[in-house]
Amino acid sequence: MTIKDIDTSIIKSYKLYWNLSNIASAVDGWSLKLKSQWSNTDLIVNSDLTITTSDRYTQVEFELTPSDFPSSHINGIYEAELSNTTLNTSYKQLVKLISTNGGGSGTVAYESNNEDRQAIVYYKPEY
Numbered sequence: 001m002t003i004k005d006i007d008t009s010i011i012k013s014y015k016l017y018w019n020l021s022n023i024a025s026a027v028d029g030w031s032l033k034l035k036s037q038w039s040n041t042d043l044i045v046n047s048d049l050t051i052t053t054s055d056r057y058t059q060v061e062f063e064l065t066p067s068d069f070p071s072s073h074i075n076g077i078y079e080a081e082l083s084n085t086t087l088n089t090s091y092k093q094l095v096k097l098i099s100t101n102g103g104g105s106g107t108v109a110y111e112s113n114n115e116d117r118q119a120i121v122y123y124k125p126e127y
Contacts, residue, residue, distance in 0.1 A: 003097050016080060018058040020091055025051035025058070029086035032062055034078040034095065043078060043097075074099050 003014050016032070030051060034044040050061040060082060075098055083090040 003095060013061060013063050016060045016062070016095065018060065018082060018091060018093060020058040021053065021055050023051070023053050023058050023091075024084070024087060025053045027084060027086050029084045031083055031085075032060060033081045033083070034097075035081065037077045037079060037094075043074065 003016065030049050031045065031047040032049055033042055033046075035042050044064060046062045046064070048063065052059040052061070076096070078095045078097055079092055080095040081090055081092045
């Protein structure tokens with residue numbers, strides 16, 4: 001799962017989908033935690049969730065506030081854990097976070113100076 005265009009300057013709502021069916025969404029005590037695989041620290045701990053579940057999948061909608069983010073770069077792979085203290089259950093999956101664009105890729109476009117596609121042919125009569 002990839003969450004794109006994370007804006008760290010405003011409060012914004014995001015959706016995360018899980019391959020879980022018919023979880024007990026009416027039970028209180030659900031929380032979502034994102035742990036960085038790079039630094040092994042918690043980036044987001046959120047307990048204000050809207051959970052919608054069906055026979056095929058579960059959708060978790062949560063809000064992020066600017067205070068949830070560190071001042072550093074947050075792009076990366078995170079382990080998302082959806083847990084419930086009342087039911088004593090926990091579900092995990094990997095999530096890729098992409099914030100607003102951080103610049104170019106550093107590549108330079110190559111433009112050929114041979115647009116007529118004329119190749120130089122070397123002929124060796126020894127063959």
